[in-house]
Amino acid sequence: MITSKQFNLTKHNNLRLNSIAKEFYIPESYNDLTTLIKLLNDRKQRFYILSSGSNVLLKPFIKTPVIYLMELDKTLSYNKETNTVVAGCSVKIQTLINFLADNNLGGIEYLYSLPASVGGCVCMNAGRGKDHNVCISDYLTSVEYLDGEVLNIIEKDKCEFSYRMSIFHNSKKIITKAFFQFPSQEKEIAKKTIKERLDYVKHYQEPKKPSLGSIFSNVDPRIMRRVKGLRVGNAAYSKKTLNWISNLGNVSYIQIVILINIVKLISFFLNKKATLEVKKWT
Ligand SMILES: Cc1cc2nc3c(=O)[nH]c(=O)nc-3n(C[C@H](O)[C@H](O)[C@H](O)COP(=O)(O)OP(=O)(O)OC[C@H]3O[C@@H](n4cnc5c(N)ncnc54)[C@H](O)[C@@H]3O)c2cc1C
Missing domain, CATH: 3.90.78.10 (UDP-N-acetylenolpyruvoylglucosamine reductase, C-terminal domain)
Incomplete structure (x- = not known):
């Protein structure tokens, strides 16, 4: 695990705010993460979880320890028989969408423009604007998360997803993996939809x-x-x-x-x- 004091978070938040974390941890394995959580719990210390930093507004100095999750789990797999996609929390959302396209699956191409991770998207229930009524939890079946030092799996209907909301907000639960079932979609359609999304963003954002x-x-x-x-x-x-x-x-x-x-x-x-x-x- 990489540990830093007085770590500069400018590159780790999409607004590029200057911000110093008093304590900054980069767990590179599940063992690192559970050891760290035990250490912080023993200190009765709360912590912040940081993934891609595309939705966090950072103060100039952050006393609370920051755990950076982008090196924890970058695994991606697809079981054709059960039609289950399993994505680690650190997987970039574009990597997941490209992986889906390669396996003739799809449905979340509208998230391609987010500089975000799978863990962050599940926590925030990322999606399109309210009028569109589509979000990442549409195709989610369950979530693996660390609570204290124990890994648990929770079914989607217990995650209390609503517009940009889930039970993972402001909690000590750390999302480690997400399980999905995506509909079939030809690769060509996925590529076209991704391009349309990027064109839309260029035009309107x-x-x-x-x-x-x-x-x-x-x-x-x-x-x-x-x-x-x-x-x-x-x-x-x-x-x-x-x-x-x-x-x-x-x-x-x-x-x-x-x-x-x-x-x-x-x-x-x-x-x-x-x-x-x-x-x-x-
Ligand atoms: C240019 C731009 C466009 C955007 N467009 C959209 C959009 O179209 N739709 C949309 O919904 N959002 C959009 N967003 C917002 C943002 O991308 C999403 O909220 C995204 O889900 C955040 O993911 P992240 O990995 O950056 O999370 P972070 O910003 O790192 O974290 C966000 C929150 O999730 C928590 N968190 C992160 N990872 C985990 C984890 N593994 N376990 C538990 N908690 C965790 C953090 O503690 C924090 O509270 C946009 C942002 C930008 C900068």
Whole structure:
């Protein structure tokens, strides 16, 4: 296991915020991970789980130990007889989608544009916008997770999936593997759908500017339309994509928080909901 003190997380969060983790751990095996969890539990120490960092808003200094999961389990397998795909938590979502295409399976090509991992996508129940009503849990059958020092398997219907929600939020449960059953799909169709997704993103989103994707999971679109283009320092609500903050260059945590709080305040006064989708680490 790799252990670092005062570790710089800039490259490990998609918003490219400058952030220092007091303690940073990279478990490279299940044994590493269980040993680490035991150590932290003995210290009565909580911890943060970090995967691809595409949905985390990081403070400049993080005292709570951070466990980086992208080296833990990169395995991928397909059992044709049971039509079961098993993906390790550290597998990049694009790797999973390409693997599915190679096996004439598919159904989640719309996730191809996410700079995310399987573990992060399952935790966040990643999907398309609310109108589309599709998410990664559609094809999930069960999840393997570490709770304390014990590996468990939980069936999908007990995971309490809803829009960008699951029981893995803010819990000590660490997703280690996901089990899926995907429908058949010809490779050519998968490739075409992936291309369409990437074209869509190029046209309607700002993939080249560091961001965290959607900021709020539940917010009044009329409010978001009014703040389009609003800028604080080097942070700005995108002019192109609703509900999206971009880093225009060396952004600071406080600039992002001000933009978020402006929307929260307006929503409060208008008696509207503004629920954060991004995970704000305190
Ligand atoms: C450009 C861009 C586009 C995006 N588009 C979309 C979109 O279309 N749809 C969508 O749903 N989201 C989108 N997102 C948001 C983000 O990609 C998703 O929320 C994704 O699921 C996060 O995965 P991650 O691996 O980056 O997780 P991280 O950001 O590392 O973590 C997110 C949360 O999950 C927890 N977590 C991560 N891994 C595990 C694990 N193995 N076990 C337990 N908890 C874990 C973390 O502790 C954290 O709370 C987008 C983000 C960006 C930057």
